[in-house]
Amino acid sequence: MKIDSPSSITSREASIRLEWISTRILPGVAVLLLSIPLCQWADSNLPDGIVPVSIIYLMIVIILWSMYMAVQYAFVGIAQTRKTKTHSCNNQTATNESTAQKPVFLLEATPVYNESEIIDTVCEAETSEEISEAEVIEEEYMAEAEELAKENHASATYQQGVDDFYQSQAESQKKKLDTIHEYLLYIMSPFVYEEDMDEFCTDLLKFAMDHNYRPEVEWKRYKTKLSSFDVRHLVWSIATRLGLGKGKVYSNDDCACYIERRFASLCVTASGESLSHSTLRNLTVTSNSDQIHCDIQGADGLLFHIPSQLGVEKD
Numbered sequence: 001m002k003i004d005s006p007s008s009i010t011s012r013e014a015s016i017r018l019e020w021i022s023t024r025i026l027p028g029v030a031v032l033l034l035s036i037p038l039c040q041w042a043d044s045n046l047p048d049g050i051v052p053v054s055i056i057y058l059m060i061v062i063i064l065w066s067m068y069m070a071v072q073y074a075f076v077g078i079a080q081t082r083k084t085k086t087h088s089c090n091n092q093t094a095t096n097e098s099t100a101q102k103p104v105f106l107l108e109a110t111p112v113y114n115e116s117e118i119i120d121t122v123c124e125a126e127t128s129e130e131i132s133e134a135e136v137i138e139e140e141y142m143a144e145a146e147e148l149a150k151e152n153h154a155s156a157t158y159q160q161g162v163d164d165f166y167q168s169q170a171e172s173q174k175k176k177l178d179t180i181h182e183y184l185l186y187i188m189s190p191f192v193y194e195e196d197m198d199e200f201c202t203d204l205l206k207f208a209m210d211h212n213y214r215p216e217v218e219w220k221r222y223k224t225k226l227s228s229f230d231v232r233h234l235v236w237s238i239a240t241r242l243g244l245g246k247g248k249v250y251s252n253d254d255c256a257c258y259i260e261r262r263f264a265s266l267c268v269t270a271s272g273e274s275l276s277h278s279t280l281r282n283l284t285v286t287s288n289s290d291q292i293h294c295d296i297q298g299a300d301g302l303l304f305h306i307p308s309q310l311g312v313e314k315d
Contacts, residue, residue, distance in 0.1 A: 031061055031065050034064060038064075039056050176241065179309065180208050182304075183238075183304040184200070191222050208238055214261055215261050218263070218264045219262055227291075228267045230266075235259055236255065237295040241297055255283055260275075298310070
C-alpha cells in the first residue's frame with residue numbers, strides 16, 4: 001500500500017481528508033464511546049434478559065448516528081441556502097454594475113429607464129394592492145362585526161323579553177299572594193288564634209299557588225265555631241281572584257276537594273253526616289248564620305273589601 005508523504009498531498013486532498021476525519025471518524029468514535037454508558041443505563045433499567053446487551057448497544061449506536069447525520073445534513077442545507085442567496089446577490093450586483101458602465105451612443109440610444117423609479121413604481125403598486133386588500137379585509141370584518149352585533153342585540157332583546165315576562169308574572173303572583181294573605185289575616189282573626197295564623201294562612205296560600213294542592217291534615221283549632229258556608233265563602237273569595245270558572249285555572253271541584261279535606265269537621269249535617277261533594281261544590285250558597293260572606297271582587301279584580309286595601313267597610 002502506497003502512503004503519500006505530507007509534501008506530496010495537495011491542499012484539496014488535505015481539505016478532503018480533514019473533512020472526512022471531522023465529519024465521520026471523530027463523530028463515529030464519539031458515538032461508540034457515548035453508547036457504552038447509555039447501554040449500561042438501559043440494561044440496568046430494563047427487566048433482566050428481555051433484550052440482549054449487544055442488541056441494546058447496537059440500537060443505541062444506530063440511533064445516535066442517525067441523530068448526528070440528521071443534524072449534520074440540516075446544517076449543510078442551511079449553509080447551502082445561504083451560499084445560494086449570497087451568490088445570487090453578487091450576480092445581481094455585477095449585472096447592475098456592468099449595465100451602469102455600458103456606454104450609450106446618441107444615434108443608437110434606446111429609452112433608458114431609471115431602475116430605482118421602476119422599483120419605486122412596483123413597490124407603490126404592491127403597497128396599493130396591500131392597502132386595497134387591507135381595506136377589503138377591514139370592510140369584511142366590520143360587516144361581520146355589525147352582523148354579529150345585530151344578532152347579539154336580537155338575542156339580548158329576545159332574552160330580555162323572556163326575563164321581563166317571567167319577572168312580571170312573578171311580581172303579579174307575589175302581589176296576589178300578598179293581597180290574599182292580608183285578607184286572611186283580617187277576615188279570620190275572629191276565628192283563628194294569633195299564634196296559629198301563620199300555619200293556617202300558609203296552607204291556604206299553597207292552594208292559591210296550585211289548584212291541584214290537597215291538604216293532608218284537617219284544621220281543628222278555632223276560637224269560634226264556623227260552618228261549611230263560611231269556609232266555602234272564604235275559599236270562593238280567594239279562588240275567584242285567581243280565576244274560577246269554566247276554562248279557568250280553578251274549578252268548583254278543586255275548591256270542594258280542598259274544603260272537604262281541610263275543614264272536614266265543619267262539612268257535616270246537623271245529624272253528623274258528611275256533606276256530599278256536589279253540595280260542597282255550591283260555594284256561594286248562603287244561610288242565616290253566615291259569619292264569612294262572599295267577597296265579590298271589584299273592577300280591579302284583585303283587592304278585597306277590607307279597610308287596609310280599599311278603605312271601604314265590608315258590607
